[in-house]
Amino acid sequence: MQLEHNFTVDAPIDSVWKALIDPERVAGCMPGATLTEVDGDKFTGQIKVKIGPVALVYKGVGTFIEKDEGAHRAVIEGNAKESRGQGTAKATVSMSLKDEGDTTTATVLTDLAITGKPAQFGRGMLSDVGGKIIDQFATCLSKKLAEPEQAAGADAEAAVAATEAASAADATPTTAVTGAPTQPDASPRTGVVAQPQEEAEALDLMAYAGGSVLKRVAPIVGAVVVGAIVFVLVRRLRH
Template identity: 50%
Template sequence: MELQHEFTVPVPVGEAWPALLDIERVAPCLPGAAVAEYDGKTVTGSVKVKVGPVTVTYRGTAVFEEQDEAAHRMVLVASGRETRGQGTARATVTAELTGRDGGTAVSVRTDLTVTGRPAQFGRGVLAEVGDRLVSQFADCLAQRLTEPAPATEERPGEEATATAGPAEPEPLDLLHAAGLPVAKRAAALAAALAALTVVVLRLRRRDRSRHGRRRR
């Protein structure tokens, strides 16, 4: 499926471009994502996705196939596989940056293929989830780009925190991210099943009534 999104950040293109390529900096803005290694072109990491009571972890890589600084255009190809299942996920993400009113407009086109449990939601719900996640990502990125640079001085206890390693990210909750639309669909499905049950019961009662009359 193909998804199209656009968001803006309140900094010029010259600042937004290197920020989006700074994977360690933007990864915390992606729910469920954790970066294990990045060499400037290939990212190795994982993404945790929660579907109801089930949490699915994908491990894989993402490779920058294109980084056109002059055109401010990048192409990222990511693929992963469930650590405890047969599900897979693959995405080709194309982003283009354009200056707009002193800030930067980011247009993102995603060609997404998902198999396994998250695929049960279908295109409509995944598109709604994508809209919410892009909005959340844009807000987080804007905050990181406008906040002061962190101090380089070592603070007490900083070394102990560093050796402890990065905190484990919270999984991306698809039901929570989709919000009301999923709840409406679930309610509609429940109503349809209830209606079907009522019809079946009525048919059975009629059938029993007919059999009773014939016996008389």
């Protein structure tokens, strides 16, 4: 199925572009998502999805197959599989940005193939849910990009503190100590992403879908509940 969504970010197009092609900067804005590794244009992670009482975890890989900075267009291919079931999700996502001055408008085209429990919602329902998720993502991204000066100030203060500490260390005579810890490698690690203290909270599809999905799912849930009650009663009568 093909889905189309639009969102606006309160930031200049260059800032939005740099953020969108950096998984580590935007992963925290995607509900339910946890990034685990970045290796060049490839990144891995997981997303937790909740459908009523059922919790699902999809683990997968995303790859940037196109990055056109001049046109501010990027294409990502993603594949994910449910960790404890047979559900799968495959998607090709095309993102294009339009300069609106102090704001940026983004168009997202998604070619999605999904199996398992989420597939029961259908195209219309998934489009509605996807739109709400993207709106939340855009709000989070706008907030992040609206505070670059504060982040830059914090980085500058940290750099000054590190410089002062290094100078103090150089001025102090060194003594060989058996078993003393070695200095950490100053070169950045490639690939592994620093893990958050807590994994992202599950994306509750029922909450995003609202009352309309309850009307569709209620008969299914009701049938399951009735079946469970009948099963319990039959067991009691047999005993």
